[in-house]
Amino acid sequence: MPGEVIDRPNPEPEPSHIADQVLSLNVKVEKKKLPEDVTTSLKDFRRAACYIAAAMIFLRDNTLLERILTFDDVKHRLLGHWGTCPGLILVYSHLNYLIRKHNMDMIYVVGPGHGAPGILASLWLEGSMGKFFPSFSRDKKGLHNLITKFSVTGGPPSHINAETPGAIHEGGELGYALAVSFGAIMDKPDLIVTCVIGDGEAETGPTATAWHGYKYIDPAESGAVIPIVHVNGFKISERTIYGCMDDKELTALFIGYGYQPRFVDDLQDIDADLANSLEWAISEIRRIQHAARSGKPIMKPQWPVIILRTPKGWSGPKKVGNQFIEGSFHSHQVPLPKAKSDEQQLHQLREWLSSYGPEELFNEDGTPLQHILDTIPSQDEKKMGQLKDTYDPYVGISVPDWMPLGIEKGTKASSMMASGKLLNEALQANPNSLRLFSPDELESNKLNAVFEHTGRNFQWDQYSNAQGGRVIEILSEHCCQGFMQGYTLTGRVAVFPSYESFLGIVHTMMVQYAKFGKLAHETSWRKPIGSMNYIETSTWTRQEHNGFSHQNPSFIGAVLNLKPDAARVYLPPDANCFLSTLAHCLRSKNYINLMVGSKQPNPVFLSPKDAETHCRAGASIWEFASTEQGLRPDVVLVGIGAELTFEVVKAAELLREIVPELRVRVVNVTDLMVLETEGRHPHALTNQAFDSLFTEDRPIHFNYHGYATELKGLLFARPGTARMSIEGYQEEGSTTTPFDMMLLNHVSRYHVMEYALRGGAQVNEKVRARLVPLEADLKHRIQKTRDYILENGKDPDETYEMNIV
Structure with a gap:
């Protein structure tokens, strides 16, 4: 009773x-x-x-x-x-x-x-x-x-x-x-x-x-x-x-x-x-x-x-x-x-x-x-x-070294499973100052490693009552957001993992909090507090099984609209990069951190040491995926987001086979804010640094996880935007296969290759001479793949094979 x-x-x-x-x-x-x-x-x-x-x-x-x-x-x-x-x-x-x-x-x-x-x-x-x-x-x-x-x-x-x-x-x-x-x-x-x-x-x-x-x-x-x-x-x-x-x-x-x-x-x-x-x-x-x-x-x-x-x-x-x-x-x-x-x-x-x-x-x-x-x-x-x-509550947390949890380069790993292990260690190290607030999606999002040493804190369940669990799961994004706000504003650190498509439910709550943070930062007496940390996973790129309703990356744009001194958006391309990013966000103060990553196993492109260097820079040339380490390129291909980057790397691999005369530079952007106009954001690259990555005059194609208009807004004032093309999520989807989602939204390796060929043809005569048959070949590959998917209900077996040196 x-x-x-x-x-x-x-x-x-x-x-x-x-x-x-x-x-x-x-x-x-x-x-x-x-x-x-x-x-x-x-x-x-x-x-x-x-x-x-x-x-x-x-x-x-x-x-x-x-x-x-x-x-x-x-x-x-x-x-x-x-x-x-x-x-x-x-x-x-x-x-x-x-x-x-x-x-x-x-x-x-x-x-x-x-x-x-x-x-x-x-x-x-x-x-x-x-x-x-x-x-x-x-x-x-x-x-x-x-x-x-x-x-x-x-x-x-x-x-x-x-x-x-x-x-x-x-x-x-x-x-x-x-x-x-x-x-x-x-x-x-x-x-x-x-x-x-x-x-x-x-x-x-x-x-x-x-x-x-x-x-x-x-x-x-x-x-x-x-x-x-x-x-x-x-x-x-x-x-x-x-x-x-x-x-x-x-x-x-x-x-x-x-x-x-x-x-x-x-x-x-x-x-x-x-x-x-x-x-x-x-x-x-x-x-x-x-x-x-x-x-x-x-x-x-x-x-x-x-x-x-x-x-x-x-x-x-x-x-x-x-x-x-x-x-x-x-x-x-x-x-x-x-x-x-x-x-x-x-x-x-x-x-x-x-x-x-x-x-x-x-x-x-x-x-x-x-x-x-x-x-x-x-x-x-x-x-x-x-x-x-x-007004001065911050106690800070001890963030464990993530390097021992790093994944071997060239294997496959889930960013969320790796992150769950880091969060498990962090919760043990901070038993009274770190919590996870999740809308009943921790298991689905493959962060369940946290349950090795803690449980759910649900007092009306006789098995969870009085057990000291550090995870709160309630099917209300509003409650998760409110709990996190109160917990953070009184000095502690929290993480809010969610299905990507439903994080937008708290869009206005997040904005209200950001307004509070802006004014707090402008006072002389309110002291720094921990950042608001969102993990956006179960992304549209791997929500083909749940269908169109579960495909929506719009929360990225909501964060981008915030004041530059608050907004941070990260799209780590692999598990090691996600571990590095998560550790950074847990230590950070006064930001709205949005981390977008995949829960499905994906290739690990970078070693732990290289991942740390890459994340510190925010973007870098991936020599292993480029032609001759990316020197003197005809075209620059940019991946932003785990699956989108995989398609770029795969496109570069296929281009080396079918058109070896095309010189390709592959760039990955993990910190989205580096693309912002010089001087507009603390992380924004200078124009000189931007050109060192993307060249001064070569065509650039961005394969972007979110909506293309978001990226256009960031790049608007950069020199030479006429040479840039962008593809992103186009509100196309269904219950289908993972690769068909890439095809439907024009972000597949074949679509990246089309842009690479058209861009390369502007500066490379050999590519220009072969452009028509090469484009026809790509259209044939797209149609052949779609026919296979419709007939077999699965992607071709070799779709996700890749050798990373």
Whole structure:
């Protein structure tokens, strides 16, 4: 039964008759009165923070209402979101009290990220804004700057981002706060993350799945999340689903998810209601953790969740004209949108701001009264805006030497199987700072060597419960991304392997994170963190068995569009190159690393030592595959991607047989960013270095794993682009054979040979004289091969034979 303490090993789990509990709506916590001084401090903290938040949206001067408010005091552009701020401030005040009372480490993750005014106001009161931004000091001048600079050029934006002290979550796109929170507490047993999920955000798919996050949290090794669902009833202009659900329905929902829900909705004594509920949540967490850390984990514990019901826009204007504001969607953004031009709305703004009594909250020098600060943690390092885990958390990992795992040149090996062995060693070397997050594809992607010394961390499975597994597999790319973000932003390192075709599911999540990273890099106080490491495998080139739906390399383009100081895209051509690349990415900081590789056995072109040299350069001439080591070529053939490079090498081999007079240089690019325009990316080759690889004037053909337009964008400003041709994935595919996929997308060895002959004919008279019959021969080979595949349902036996010297 949920909540039962069991001894190891686990017996067969008993059925959980939670349906019976739904009928017993004992969801209220017995309320104990708070001491009067605590209540006063909490209320006045909220009054001050709500005043500041509202003033931030409206005022450009007269920030403490020291004279009558005029149109000139109102900002020219009214930007910001008021509706969620009072609820966020309410929670902030109580978390301060909880931290101070229990001396705990806590991060506040805010799903409604557009509630930045409420968070910034609270951060100013606790002194965190002043610490990281001296112009926002906790005095009259600092308060004036905060209020007047909010949502104007050069000031804090209207959404929570990396410039917000204490933030580990980009507040733009909704849906990811809860998953990020779960990632943050992994391997941090003393950390509590309180996550507010707006009832609008709760409608998103990523949030719905993230409720299962606790099923992957081992209380013996990790901290805990206190989810608070803020039900204020409205989105931008519509009722919310949760806002239309009664207590019984919400209780049934959350008990089903594995939680104990508690409702906080006593507006007459909200402080006692919320304070007691948070105390209950902490006690439940401690009970569950104590059991696990005593060796008697609770199977399927019911974790606390708080349902907070407050009016949207609480304490703001009640009505404007005939329109209700408080408690409706009209309070979502700017409740008084005409305050700059309408006398009545200006009067209401004056009344609204005055209702908080700023003259009772601030001293003459603008500092908050002491009793307001009494609820804030006295130690700076305990304040939510200054917790080191949020801005300087990196602990680093020990990356094993990959060379002993290297594969002999000339054999065949799976890049993923080799990488699994390196990850296995890395997980052993870093038992508390490295995790894998995978959408149930680790075995399929042939990374299962990691299971030699670890397992899956799935707490609701009696065989995985409390076993300390380092692999989290859940069929939700959104959860994997969110977990990885939270884990990485709090100082650790993670790897996210996925089928290539479905990594695009988290495209916008990755972009939101990259935006957070860009701004973090531009601050002076956020320190470097580990990179986001994606392994893209089960690629389209070997997804012929799963069909067209599994063929999609578009995530490459998503990473290419990022800022140059963040984007890194690697397409290692063999297992040794992949090992070198993976080791580098695990050590790197602040990047979005995308590694694209094959899980199927492919030729090993380079020895471990040569692979390291090649990967360090990012691209090189492959003398063994070229004519006379690539000297004085007629044409340059470039392979980018494992299977695509194999086709280039095979094409060069066949060309030596049928047209020996053609001089071919083979180049492999493993670091895609070296092709970027000189000066546009840190890895970009200089024009001189580019010409040394690709020549100054010879035709170049690129056989590229992704979409050709991506490569065209990188090469656009290079000199002599007219001599370049590119083939890549063309959205052609089916359930067929591996080589037929090459043929369908015009990246087969025969298509590479066609481009080589046409290019070579421009500078080599002997090739030009034979061009017509040679092209006819290639077309015949293509047709003959397709006929064989259609008749036999397999590729010709000799298709993948190759001798590598």
